[in-house]
Amino acid sequence: MKVKVSFNSKLRVITGGTQAELELPDDCAVSGLKKVLLGMVPQLKRRLDTAVIAIDHALTKEEPLIKPGMEISIFPPVVGG
Numbered sequence: 001m002k003v004k005v006s007f008n009s010k011l012r013v014i015t016g017g018t019q020a021e022l023e024l025p026d027d028c029a030v031s032g033l034k035k036v037l038l039g040m041v042p043q044l045k046r047r048l049d050t051a052v053i054a055i056d057h058a059l060t061k062e063e064p065l066i067k068p069g070m071e072i073s074i075f076p077p078v079v080g081g
Contacts, residue, residue, distance in 0.1 A: 006073040029063045050077045
């Protein structure tokens with residue numbers, strides 16, 4: 001299945017763009033997405049370990065399956081004060 005992934009902040013610099021279209025296996029979860037991304041851009045390793053991932057505008061800490069058409073955004077860790 002094809003999905004679009006949006007990169008934010010410093011991740012844009014590392015990946016060289018704001019978005020990528022990826023081909024994922026049909027039964028792919030977030031961990032599989034990370035493996036595909038690391039295969040494409042190994043420099044993401046340190047960032048993906050701490051990244052915040054949103055699927056369909058909701059932050060996820062679980063391991064949901066990704067389905068076609070879902071909006072995936074990856075953010076570096078966010079802090080505020």
